[in-house]
Amino acid sequence: MKDKITYYNCHTHRKPQSENEFCIRNAFLCDFPENGSNYCFSSGLHPWFVNNYSESRLENLLLKIAQHPKNLAIGEIGLDKTKPHFEKQMTVFLQQLAIAQKLEKPLLIHAVKSMDEIISPLRSFKGMIVLHGYQGNLQQWEQLNQNQNVYVSFGSKSLQENEKLHKTIQEIPLPFILAETDNKPLRIQEVYKAIANIKNISLEVLAVQIEENFCNVFGSNQN
Ligand SMILES: [Zn+2]
Incomplete structure (x- = not known):
């Protein structure tokens, strides 16, 4: 039978x-x-590479690229405390947030060891937000999701033994969940299977819900 x-x-x-x-x-x-x-x-300047760009160069490039009809989101952008230039990371992040707001694009967020710092700018963003490779907990997500616009995406780590993450996946409601492979050599089907197992639901139920979530965030005109 065809899948x-x-x-x-x-x-x-x-x-x-x-x-x-x-x-x-x-x-x-x-x-x-x-x-x-x-x-x-998706387009954006990753927090690891912020030092290579001036504000004006970034502004020009991102505004141009993000208006391409195939661009669905600004990202991955964000903050990463394990990497240098944290102050510049914040400047660049806020700049890109403003561009996303202006273009009415959703955000794909990379946040590593910086949930505390990222909460305030994200809470003032009026649009859809995806926290990719989410490693926070239920409470942090709830703090951010006061406007019902914050989704979390899970990837390769959901396939590993990780009690804390599995608990988070169980607790975050299905209408806010997405899936990803990021830069890992794995199939998206494996991620779906892992999430369905953790949430104790069928693959079909998960797939229907992720499709709906994906359309809510990125729109339904993906062609
Ligand atoms: Zn990535």
């Missing part, structure tokens, strides 16, 4: 790996590389 599920991969660094996968490929600040019917892209 009819479409698997939505909201954050990856590669092309889709099967016909029934739909991806948002992270393109950093590059132009959309080529045409592909089952993928779109």
Whole structure:
């Protein structure tokens, strides 16, 4: 029997790996590389690379690239305390937040050891937000989600033995969950299976809900 599920991969660094996968490929600040019917892209300056860009260069590039019809989101952008230039990371992050607000684009957020610092700017953002590779807990998500606009995406770590993360996946309600492979060599189908197991629901139920969540965040005009 043909597998009819479409698997939505909201954050990856590669092309889709099967016909029934739909991806948002992270393109950093590059132009959309080529045409592909089952993928779109996201654009933004990653917090690891903030030191290579001036504010004006970033502004010009991002404004131009993010208006491409295949661009679905600004990201991954965010804060990472394990990397240098934290102050500049914050400046660049706020700048990109303003661009996303202006263009009315959703955000794909990279937040490492910086949940406390990222909460305030994100709470003032009026639009959809995805916390990719989420490693926070239920309470942090609730603090952020006062406007019902914050989704969390889980990836490779959901396949590992990780009691804290599994608890978070169980606790966060299904209508706010997305899936991703990020830069890991794994199939999105494996991530779906892991999340369905942890939440103790069928793959089909999960797939229907993720499709709905994905459309809520990124819109339904992905072609
Ligand atoms: Zn990534």
